[in-house]
Amino acid sequence: MGEATIIDGKAIALKVRQDVAARVARLTTTTGVKPGLAVVLVGEDAASQVYVRSKGKATREAGMESFEFRMPASSTADEVLARVAELNASDEVNGILVQLPLPDQIDEHHVIDAIDPLKDVDGFHAINTGRLSSGQEAMVPCTPLGCQILLREHLGTDGLKGANAVIVGRSNIVGKPMAQLLLQDHCTVTIAHSRTRDLADVVRRADIVVAAVGRPEMVRGDWIRPGATVIDVGVNRMARDDGKTRLVGDVCFAEGVKVAGAITPVPGGVGPMTIACLLVNTLHAACRQNQVAVPEA
Ligand code: GUN
Numbered sequence: 001m002g003e004a005t006i007i008d009g010k011a012i013a014l015k016v017r018q019d020v021a022a023r024v025a026r027l028t029t030t031t032g033v034k035p036g037l038a039v040v041l042v043g044e045d046a047a048s049q050v051y052v053r054s055k056g057k058a059t060r061e062a063g064m065e066s067f068e069f070r071m072p073a074s075s076t077a078d079e080v081l082a083r084v085a086e087l088n089a090s091d092e093v094n095g096i097l098v099q100l101p102l103p104d105q106i107d108e109h110h111v112i113d114a115i116d117p118l119k120d121v122d123g124f125h126a127i128n129t130g131r132l133s134s135g136q137e138a139m140v141p142c143t144p145l146g147c148q149i150l151l152r153e154h155l156g157t158d159g160l161k162g163a164n165a166v167i168v169g170r171s172n173i174v175g176k177p178m179a180q181l182l183l184q185d186h187c188t189v190t191i192a193h194s195r196t197r198d199l200a201d202v203v204r205r206a207d208i209v210v211a212a213v214g215r216p217e218m219v220r221g222d223w224i225r226p227g228a229t230v231i232d233v234g235v236n237r238m239a240r241d242d243g244k245t246r247l248v249g250d251v252c253f254a255e256g257v258k259v260a261g262a263i264t265p266v267p268g269g270v271g272p273m274t275i276a277c278l279l280v281n282t283l284h285a286a287c288r289q290n291q292v293a294v295p296e297a
Pocket residue numbers: 097098099100101122142143173
Protein backbone atom coordinates (compact mmCIF):
# COMPACT_ATOMS: atom_id res chain seq x y z
CA MET A 1 0.00 0.00 0.00
CA GLY A 2 1.30 3.48 -0.88
CA GLU A 3 1.50 6.42 1.48
CA ALA A 4 -1.60 8.21 2.66
CA THR A 5 -3.16 11.26 1.07
CA ILE A 6 -2.17 14.28 3.14
CA ILE A 7 -5.31 16.34 3.80
CA ASP A 8 -4.27 19.95 3.19
CA GLY A 9 -6.12 21.89 5.89
CA LYS A 10 -4.28 25.07 5.04
CA ALA A 11 -5.52 25.04 1.43
CA ILE A 12 -9.09 24.12 2.39
CA ALA A 13 -9.11 26.80 5.11
CA LEU A 14 -7.98 29.38 2.57
CA LYS A 15 -10.93 28.47 0.33
CA VAL A 16 -13.33 28.81 3.28
CA ARG A 17 -11.84 32.19 4.25
CA GLN A 18 -12.09 33.50 0.68
CA ASP A 19 -15.70 32.36 0.55
CA VAL A 20 -16.46 34.15 3.85
CA ALA A 21 -14.70 37.32 2.67
CA ALA A 22 -16.80 37.40 -0.53
CA ARG A 23 -20.03 36.97 1.46
CA VAL A 24 -19.01 39.62 4.00
CA ALA A 25 -18.25 42.08 1.18
CA ARG A 26 -21.69 41.49 -0.32
CA LEU A 27 -23.39 41.78 3.07
CA THR A 28 -21.70 45.10 3.75
CA THR A 29 -22.50 46.58 0.31
CA THR A 30 -26.11 45.47 0.27
CA THR A 31 -27.09 46.08 3.92
CA GLY A 32 -24.34 48.24 5.48
CA VAL A 33 -23.77 45.54 8.10
CA LYS A 34 -20.10 44.91 8.93
CA PRO A 35 -19.77 41.80 11.14
CA GLY A 36 -17.75 42.33 14.33
CA LEU A 37 -15.95 39.76 16.48
CA ALA A 38 -14.82 40.48 20.05
CA VAL A 39 -12.14 38.30 21.61
CA VAL A 40 -11.53 38.44 25.36
CA LEU A 41 -8.20 37.16 26.68
CA VAL A 42 -7.76 36.90 30.43
CA GLY A 43 -4.16 36.41 31.59
CA GLU A 44 -0.87 35.81 29.82
CA ASP A 45 -1.05 32.20 28.58
CA ALA A 46 1.53 32.12 25.76
CA ALA A 47 -0.37 29.77 23.42
CA SER A 48 -3.59 31.76 23.92
CA GLN A 49 -1.81 35.00 22.99
CA VAL A 50 -0.67 33.46 19.70
CA TYR A 51 -4.20 32.18 18.94
CA VAL A 52 -5.81 35.52 19.77
CA ARG A 53 -3.41 37.42 17.53
CA SER A 54 -4.05 35.16 14.55
CA LYS A 55 -7.82 35.29 15.13
CA GLY A 56 -7.72 39.12 15.00
CA LYS A 57 -5.68 39.12 11.79
CA ALA A 58 -7.95 36.60 10.04
CA THR A 59 -11.04 38.58 11.10
CA ARG A 60 -9.73 41.80 9.56
CA GLU A 61 -8.63 39.98 6.39
CA ALA A 62 -12.19 38.72 5.95
CA GLY A 63 -13.46 42.32 6.01
CA MET A 64 -14.88 42.10 9.52
CA GLU A 65 -14.31 44.30 12.53
CA SER A 66 -12.04 42.86 15.23
CA PHE A 67 -12.19 43.93 18.87
CA GLU A 68 -9.63 42.64 21.35
CA PHE A 69 -9.86 42.88 25.13
CA ARG A 70 -6.95 41.86 27.31
CA MET A 71 -7.58 41.51 31.02
CA PRO A 72 -5.05 40.75 33.77
CA ALA A 73 -4.71 37.21 35.14
CA SER A 74 -5.88 38.54 38.50
CA SER A 75 -9.30 39.60 37.08
CA THR A 76 -12.34 38.55 39.08
CA ALA A 77 -15.30 36.66 37.63
CA ASP A 78 -17.42 39.81 38.08
CA GLU A 79 -14.99 41.85 36.00
CA VAL A 80 -15.09 39.33 33.17
CA LEU A 81 -18.90 39.06 33.43
CA ALA A 82 -19.15 42.86 33.22
CA ARG A 83 -17.12 42.82 30.00
CA VAL A 84 -19.34 40.08 28.56
CA ALA A 85 -22.49 42.07 29.48
CA GLU A 86 -21.11 45.12 27.69
CA LEU A 87 -20.34 43.07 24.55
CA ASN A 88 -23.78 41.42 24.66
CA ALA A 89 -25.31 44.90 24.55
CA SER A 90 -23.11 46.29 21.74
CA ASP A 91 -24.63 46.51 18.25
CA GLU A 92 -21.15 46.51 16.72
CA VAL A 93 -20.33 43.10 18.20
CA ASN A 94 -21.92 40.06 16.56
CA GLY A 95 -19.60 37.41 17.94
CA ILE A 96 -18.03 37.01 21.39
CA LEU A 97 -15.18 34.60 22.12
CA VAL A 98 -13.72 34.30 25.60
CA GLN A 99 -10.41 32.49 25.13
CA LEU A 100 -10.04 29.36 27.28
CA PRO A 101 -8.55 28.30 29.59
CA LEU A 102 -9.52 30.99 32.11
CA PRO A 103 -7.52 31.57 35.32
CA ASP A 104 -8.47 29.18 38.15
CA GLN A 105 -10.50 31.71 40.15
CA ILE A 106 -13.02 32.07 37.30
CA ASP A 107 -15.68 29.43 36.59
CA GLU A 108 -15.67 28.77 32.83
CA HIS A 109 -19.29 27.62 32.65
CA HIS A 110 -20.48 30.71 34.48
CA VAL A 111 -18.76 32.99 31.95
CA ILE A 112 -19.76 30.99 28.87
CA ASP A 113 -23.40 30.88 29.90
CA ALA A 114 -23.40 34.67 30.37
CA ILE A 115 -22.70 35.14 26.64
CA ASP A 116 -25.77 35.87 24.49
CA PRO A 117 -26.32 32.48 22.73
CA LEU A 118 -26.81 34.34 19.42
CA LYS A 119 -23.30 35.84 19.81
CA ASP A 120 -21.69 32.61 21.08
CA VAL A 121 -19.45 31.96 18.06
CA ASP A 122 -17.63 29.22 20.01
CA GLY A 123 -20.86 27.25 20.34
CA PHE A 124 -20.07 26.46 23.98
CA HIS A 125 -23.23 27.93 25.61
CA ALA A 126 -25.61 25.30 27.02
CA ILE A 127 -28.31 26.56 24.63
CA ASN A 128 -26.07 25.87 21.64
CA THR A 129 -24.78 22.49 22.85
CA GLY A 130 -28.39 21.48 23.57
CA ARG A 131 -29.62 22.69 20.20
CA LEU A 132 -26.80 20.84 18.41
CA SER A 133 -27.57 17.59 20.26
CA SER A 134 -31.26 17.82 19.45
CA GLY A 135 -30.70 18.58 15.76
CA GLN A 136 -31.79 22.22 15.86
CA GLU A 137 -29.98 25.08 14.15
CA ALA A 138 -27.08 25.99 16.45
CA MET A 139 -23.77 27.74 16.65
CA VAL A 140 -21.32 24.83 16.20
CA PRO A 141 -17.88 24.76 17.90
CA CYS A 142 -15.18 25.77 15.41
CA THR A 143 -12.69 22.91 15.72
CA PRO A 144 -15.14 20.03 15.22
CA LEU A 145 -16.86 22.02 12.45
CA GLY A 146 -13.47 22.31 10.74
CA CYS A 147 -12.91 18.55 11.11
CA GLN A 148 -16.32 17.86 9.59
CA ILE A 149 -15.48 20.03 6.57
CA LEU A 150 -12.18 18.16 6.07
CA LEU A 151 -13.93 14.78 6.32
CA ARG A 152 -16.66 15.80 3.89
CA GLU A 153 -14.07 17.14 1.43
CA HIS A 154 -12.07 13.94 1.57
CA LEU A 155 -14.74 11.23 1.88
CA GLY A 156 -17.85 12.96 0.55
CA THR A 157 -21.17 12.62 2.37
CA ASP A 158 -21.60 9.09 0.99
CA GLY A 159 -18.19 8.09 2.34
CA LEU A 160 -19.21 9.18 5.82
CA LYS A 161 -22.55 7.38 5.81
CA GLY A 162 -22.40 4.23 7.96
CA ALA A 163 -18.66 4.62 8.64
CA ASN A 164 -17.26 3.53 11.98
CA ALA A 165 -15.89 6.70 13.60
CA VAL A 166 -13.81 6.66 16.76
CA ILE A 167 -13.11 9.93 18.56
CA VAL A 168 -10.29 9.79 21.08
CA GLY A 169 -11.02 12.51 23.67
CA ARG A 170 -14.24 13.60 25.37
CA SER A 171 -13.75 17.36 25.79
CA ASN A 172 -16.56 19.90 25.51
CA ILE A 173 -14.52 21.82 22.92
CA VAL A 174 -13.88 18.92 20.53
CA GLY A 175 -14.84 15.33 21.45
CA LYS A 176 -18.48 15.76 22.47
CA PRO A 177 -19.57 18.18 19.69
CA MET A 178 -17.56 16.13 17.14
CA ALA A 179 -19.70 13.11 18.06
CA GLN A 180 -22.87 15.08 17.30
CA LEU A 181 -21.59 16.21 13.90
CA LEU A 182 -20.51 12.68 12.93
CA LEU A 183 -23.91 11.35 14.00
CA GLN A 184 -25.56 13.95 11.75
CA ASP A 185 -23.41 12.60 8.91
CA HIS A 186 -24.69 9.08 9.71
CA CYS A 187 -21.51 7.61 11.18
CA THR A 188 -21.52 4.99 13.93
CA VAL A 189 -19.77 6.92 16.69
CA THR A 190 -17.61 5.84 19.61
CA ILE A 191 -16.13 8.36 22.04
CA ALA A 192 -13.02 6.81 23.57
CA HIS A 193 -10.83 8.47 26.19
CA SER A 194 -7.97 7.98 28.63
CA ARG A 195 -9.87 5.36 30.66
CA THR A 196 -11.09 3.33 27.69
CA ARG A 197 -10.11 -0.33 27.97
CA ASP A 198 -8.01 -1.70 25.11
CA LEU A 199 -7.90 1.72 23.46
CA ALA A 200 -5.62 0.57 20.64
CA ASP A 201 -8.11 -2.19 19.74
CA VAL A 202 -11.02 0.26 19.75
CA VAL A 203 -9.14 2.65 17.44
CA ARG A 204 -8.15 -0.25 15.16
CA ARG A 205 -11.83 -0.80 14.31
CA ALA A 206 -12.27 2.76 13.02
CA ASP A 207 -12.77 3.84 9.42
CA ILE A 208 -12.43 7.40 10.74
CA VAL A 209 -10.22 8.40 13.68
CA VAL A 210 -10.45 11.84 15.27
CA ALA A 211 -7.63 12.23 17.80
CA ALA A 212 -8.23 15.02 20.34
CA VAL A 213 -6.64 13.97 23.62
CA GLY A 214 -3.74 16.39 23.95
CA ARG A 215 -1.09 13.68 24.33
CA PRO A 216 1.83 13.94 21.94
CA GLU A 217 1.95 11.09 19.39
CA MET A 218 -0.19 8.79 21.52
CA VAL A 219 -1.93 7.16 18.56
CA ARG A 220 0.62 4.86 16.92
CA GLY A 221 0.74 3.50 13.38
CA ASP A 222 -0.28 0.00 14.48
CA TRP A 223 -3.47 1.42 16.09
CA ILE A 224 -4.69 2.55 12.68
CA ARG A 225 -6.69 0.34 10.37
CA PRO A 226 -5.09 0.29 6.89
CA GLY A 227 -6.84 2.84 4.68
CA ALA A 228 -8.56 4.71 7.54
CA THR A 229 -9.02 8.50 7.48
CA VAL A 230 -7.17 10.15 10.38
CA ILE A 231 -7.94 13.65 11.66
CA ASP A 232 -5.36 14.87 14.17
CA VAL A 233 -6.61 17.69 16.40
CA GLY A 234 -3.58 17.63 18.73
CA VAL A 235 -1.30 20.64 19.10
CA ASN A 236 1.56 19.68 21.40
CA ARG A 237 4.77 21.62 21.72
CA MET A 238 7.75 19.27 22.12
CA ALA A 239 11.35 20.12 23.02
CA ARG A 240 13.87 19.35 20.29
CA ASP A 241 17.50 18.34 20.78
CA ASP A 242 18.70 21.80 19.66
CA GLY A 243 16.70 23.53 22.43
CA LYS A 244 13.93 24.79 20.11
CA THR A 245 10.42 23.35 20.06
CA ARG A 246 8.36 21.66 17.38
CA LEU A 247 4.63 21.03 17.12
CA VAL A 248 3.39 17.45 17.08
CA GLY A 249 -0.11 16.05 16.97
CA ASP A 250 -1.84 13.34 19.00
CA VAL A 251 -0.97 10.89 16.22
CA CYS A 252 2.55 9.73 15.38
CA PHE A 253 2.50 11.16 11.85
CA ALA A 254 5.58 9.29 10.56
CA GLU A 255 3.94 5.95 11.43
CA GLY A 256 0.35 6.95 10.62
CA VAL A 257 1.14 8.18 7.12
CA LYS A 258 2.33 4.68 6.18
CA VAL A 259 -0.93 2.99 7.20
CA ALA A 260 -3.77 5.50 6.84
CA GLY A 261 -5.67 6.18 3.62
CA ALA A 262 -5.59 9.90 4.46
CA ILE A 263 -4.22 11.92 7.35
CA THR A 264 -4.04 15.56 8.45
CA PRO A 265 -0.59 16.99 9.23
CA VAL A 266 0.31 19.06 12.34
CA PRO A 267 0.72 21.93 11.72
CA GLY A 268 -1.31 22.67 8.58
CA GLY A 269 -4.27 20.34 9.16
CA VAL A 270 -7.06 21.12 11.61
CA GLY A 271 -5.54 24.33 13.07
CA PRO A 272 -6.18 26.62 10.08
CA MET A 273 -9.72 25.21 9.78
CA THR A 274 -10.60 26.28 13.32
CA ILE A 275 -9.98 29.95 12.54
CA ALA A 276 -11.77 29.72 9.19
CA CYS A 277 -14.83 28.28 10.95
CA LEU A 278 -14.76 31.07 13.53
CA LEU A 279 -15.18 33.49 10.62
CA VAL A 280 -18.05 31.40 9.22
CA ASN A 281 -19.79 31.49 12.61
CA THR A 282 -19.28 35.24 12.97
CA LEU A 283 -20.79 35.88 9.52
CA HIS A 284 -23.78 33.65 10.33
CA ALA A 285 -24.25 35.36 13.71
CA ALA A 286 -24.20 38.82 12.09
CA CYS A 287 -26.78 37.81 9.48
CA ARG A 288 -29.06 36.21 12.06
CA GLN A 289 -28.89 39.22 14.42
CA ASN A 290 -29.74 41.55 11.54
CA GLN A 291 -32.44 39.22 10.23
CA VAL A 292 -30.96 38.93 6.75
CA ALA A 293 -30.13 35.79 4.77
CA VAL A 294 -26.45 34.83 4.45
CA PRO A 295 -25.45 36.35 1.06
CA GLU A 296 -24.16 34.26 -1.85
CA ALA A 297 -20.38 34.32 -2.35
N1 GUN B 1 -9.01 27.34 23.70
C1 GUN B 1 -8.64 26.31 22.88
N2 GUN B 1 -9.50 26.19 21.87
C2 GUN B 1 -10.43 27.14 22.03
C3 GUN B 1 -11.59 27.53 21.28
O1 GUN B 1 -11.96 26.94 20.26
N3 GUN B 1 -12.28 28.59 21.78
C4 GUN B 1 -11.92 29.23 22.91
N4 GUN B 1 -12.69 30.24 23.32
N5 GUN B 1 -10.86 28.90 23.62
C5 GUN B 1 -10.13 27.87 23.18
